[in-house]
Amino acid sequence: MKVRVWIKEVTVLGTILFSGLAFAQTEPDSIALAKNDFEEHFFEALKQKGIENYDKAIVEIEQCLAKEPNNPVLHHELGKNYLALKKYPEAQRAFQKAVDLNPKERWYWNGLYDVFYETKDYAQSIVVVQKLIEFDKDFQDDLVSLYMYTRQFEKALALIEEMERTSNISQMMETYKLQILSESQFKKPQKEHLEEAIRKYPQVEENYIQLIYLYTESNQEEKAMEVARKLEQNIPNSDWAQVSLFKLHLNNGNGEKASQAMYAILNSSKIEQKIKHRVLNEFLIFVNNTNTFDKELEKAVDTFGDETTVNVAKEVGIFFFNKKKADKAIYYFEKSLLKQKDDILVIELLLQAYTESNRFDKVSKRSEEYLEMYPTQARLYYYAGLAQNQLKNYKKAITFLNTGMDFVVGDIDLEINFNIQLGEAYNGLGDQTKKYTYFNRAEQLLKQKK
Incomplete structure (x- = not known):
């Protein structure tokens, strides 16, 4: 999944585009005529692009380039029109020319990124995004995604951990981190260190959580349960104990106890929202793999009804849609549209799910x-x-x-x-x-x- 940063681009025509016009040795009437001719071509190009006549827009921009061949704004506009036509080599050349002429303008780099991403040239995308991060730190999410696409897990993990030290990371970055840490080369022998830390600092919950995770991943379920019990003893009111128990019950295939722990987590005011999302995701996978506990999943999704940042029903619907379970996808897409009725992506996915389940009257x-x-x-x-x-x-x-x-x-x-x-x-x-x-x-x- 591509994580993109979209910010509205602003081009100040008066100061950027036309500042390059030089008429020092020209008669005043000639100056006005030349300037008007140039502006007419440029604004005609914008008009044609606006109505998706990209070929005509290109012709108009080339008229401008004949007068100002080294104006980066013109090359950028040329690139955007070629990109709309999916003429990627031409778009790349145009954006690169704009970058060469003015490397300090982030939108020119954005154009190159669009070309490389659409053509799946992830190696070049990485180079450009590293430059874009200098303009906007939010592009770090893009860089992590690109590292994941190219299986550069070590670089992806290092960047995620750097991002964690300075701010909260997104749900997608959390998912990537879990995926990376599940790879055998990233599992480190930390058990002894965590056991010692728990003895010294018995009130620090995070040490318990990490140790339970390590024991669980190495199939030492009994030891993991011992740590969970110790957490409950040392910190009786810890909601985090439920997180640990949830994972253990899930690994043991006990969906009933796992769902009870999950409800306690989802209704807790102490546990971060990103952890709640992770718990729901793990229960979702369990439900998909076992084809059981659908009602418990529905109840869990309902607890996210007031959330404004993520439409959880939509994400669950997409999950089941990708798993070719159209009926379950339909249930969650319909629930999603009750919350956001104008989501065109969900509307189209719902119609496709109806189609796959042969419900053509509904379609x-x-x-x-x-x-x-x-x-x-x-x-x-x-x-x-x-x-x-x-x-x-x-x-x-x-x-x-x-x-x-x-x-x-x-x-x-x-x-x-x-x-x-x-x-x-x-x-x-x-x-x-x-x-x-x-x-x-x-x-x-x-x-x-x-």
Whole structure:
């Protein structure tokens, strides 16, 4: 998963773009004409980009570059238009030129990062993100993600630990850290050190937690339980004892006791939210692997109902969706939409989950409802058309699909699916000519992808 930092870019045209215009030896009328001509091309380029006519925008920017070939703003704008067209080599050259001309402007580096990330050139992405961190520390999350993609776990762990020393880290960084520490090369023999620390400082909870974790990971469950009991004895009111017991019960496959410990943790005001998320995640994996305790999971998710930073029901729905458990995904996507009804990602995933469970009446009803909210969202038309095909309402399917096709931009897979569904609709109507017309279009698009 890519962790990106998006901040609105500001370009001060008066001071950045036009400051390079030099008319010292030119007549006043000529100055005005040249300046007006330049500005007209530039603003026409912005207009064309705004309506997604990227080719025309490029032509206008090149007119400006003919007058100011060393203006980095122009090269940056050129790169953005090439990137929108997925012309990655051209976009890279343009962004690199902007960086070369003004390496102190972070947005030029952002452009390079976009190119390298979209082309999955993670090695070059790392180089650029290391530069971006100089502008904004939040890019450290991106760098950790890139280290994980490239399996540079040692560097990822070192950076996460550095981030922990200076601030709270995100849930994703917590997940990465757990993943790294589960790798055998990162497990260190610390048991003796922690046992001594507990003897010297019996009121420090963290030592108990770490020791329990180490015993559990080395399958020494009895010793881990002894430490958990000692924690309860030495710190009777410790909510952290429940965290330890939760892990032990889970490892022993005792879902009932694990769920009781989990509820105590989730309802505790002393335990950090990130720990609660970790406990829920571990219980979620347990439920998925055992196909039991679904009601307990539902109850646990409900405890996060007031949280504003993360839509937990959405994340659980995505988990089950990725595990190909459509019915469970549907339950959590519907719960998620009660909290955030305009989340287009969840809407589309819900429609796909309905499709995978063959609930085409639901696909039809919900897609038409959501089209009232998002009348230009191509995928909603696709699902509406697909559902009508399955319900044998072929003329209605064609209407949805033809309308939606107008909103497909730069998504070849979606365009292929539109053509397939149109072919299916005309096949249902017995029009073999149009059926093969659309199937052939889909086939040609598939060949373009190869």
